Amino acid sequence: MKKNYLIPILALLIAPFYSQAQVVNGGFENVKPNFLPSNWGMNFQQSFGFDPETGETFGDQIQFTWCVPSMVYASFEPKTGQYAMEVSNAYNWTTSEVIPGMATVFNDPEQDSPGWNPGVPVSPQTSVILLGFDYKFFPAGNDIAQATLRVEDAEGNQLGSASLDISGLHNTYTYVYTPMAITRAGTPAFMYISFSMAKEGSTPTFGTRLVVDNVIINFSTLINDENTANTPKVFPTLVDRELNIIPNGLNDTVSYKIINSEGRLVRESIVSQDAGAQYTMDLSELNSGIYFLNIQDQATNTTKKFIKK
Incomplete structure (x- = not known):
């Protein structure tokens, strides 16, 4: 049975009770041996060159917030459970630029980054009505992070979206949510969730940290x-x-x-x-x-x- 967003009000009211599906590893309890949260990460490749005369490699010098060479990693500061997810920025000393971090959900747990396939499939029984999560935010400057949710059909047409801006110091967990705005009728096929450390038009600062836990798309787990x-x-x-x-x-x-x-x-x-x-x-x-x-x-x-x- 396919689910279409152009549905009667009664069906919309009932959906959250019969649809228990949630975000893959949205509680971040599945952590890999390299300390990366399963199914979450970002595409980032550090370029290296090779000097054929000396045999030495060279490339931009990148500094990460922690010892893990990543901008997305597991955190020991959970709201619930054992782990949360932390996203931070990196700094390119060679170009004197801040590299904004971004965590995106993807379907293949064996990979460390989304690659060419960000997002996860949405089953017809899944109720996607909102984006909600617990977070702590430690800005080193006037940073504005952003969380986004997007749902598309099998042809790549956007059916709805939601976004939340994150700013100001939050050194204890805050729970936030926002409903998804439906913009097109259709059957959901793919869902994309990301946490960006720099909202478009804002300037990221090295040292800013975002800790996220309990990402949801409906209220069933609450x-x-x-x-x-x-x-x-x-x-x-x-x-x-x-x-x-x-x-x-x-x-x-x-x-x-x-x-x-x-x-x-x-x-x-x-x-x-x-x-x-x-x-x-x-x-x-x-x-x-x-x-x-x-x-x-x-x-x-x-x-x-x-x-x-």
């Missing part, structure tokens, strides 16, 4: 339907008017964000939460449909789904 003892409890899941949250350890300042099935933020409340007090949200003005409640404090980041009658 949903935790079980109200376990260690997470906030949300009820009822079929809401007529009020939604109740039992904190289960949430304390101090808590952010409650309600996101619709298209990935758009429709309401946000910042609450000084008492760890033992139930919090009630009046949702009577929300339209009927499927929603997601993202709950965050300093130690918790969880998302629950509910249906508004």
Whole structure:
């Protein structure tokens, strides 16, 4: 069964629940022996020459941020799991130029870079509705990084895209997302995701670092339907008017964000939460449909789904 983006609203609302497919190695837990994250990398070749008289090789002198001769590598600073992905710039001492790093997803886990085949195939059951990820950003200057998502059909026609600018110091993890804008009807066949250290028109700085974790294209991996003892409890899941949250350890300042099935933020409340007090949200003005409640404090980041009658 093919999936087409020109579909009824009801089908769009249901898609996130039945489509669990996510980004290949989007959590970056698959790391190669050379410390590169599987299925992520960039095309970069350092040119060398050969002097036939002396037998010596020569070429541009490139300095990388870390000892790994790459601008994309695994990081020991994960939001979850054991690894994240880090992207940084390099410096060409020969030409006195900064080389901006870029991480692109690709399908062949045996390769270290995309080569001629960036992107990954998209199955008809995959729901691509947004681009979301956790990140930390350490700019050495006024750098602006950019994350992009693009979906194409089998003929290479672009069906939709999303992009997020990354700037300013973020020394703790920040979660961001943006819905994909559909620009053409068609059946998705390929998906392209990249993290560039220099948005077009911006100037990269050597020493800038971007750490990324938990890259998603829909909310399926964020949903935790079980109200376990260690997470906030949300009820009822079929809401007529009020939604109740039992904190289960949430304390101090808590952010409650309600996101619709298209990935758009429709309401946000910042609450000084008492760890033992139930919090009630009046949702009577929300339209009927499927929603997601993202709950965050300093130690918790969880998302629950509910249906508004």
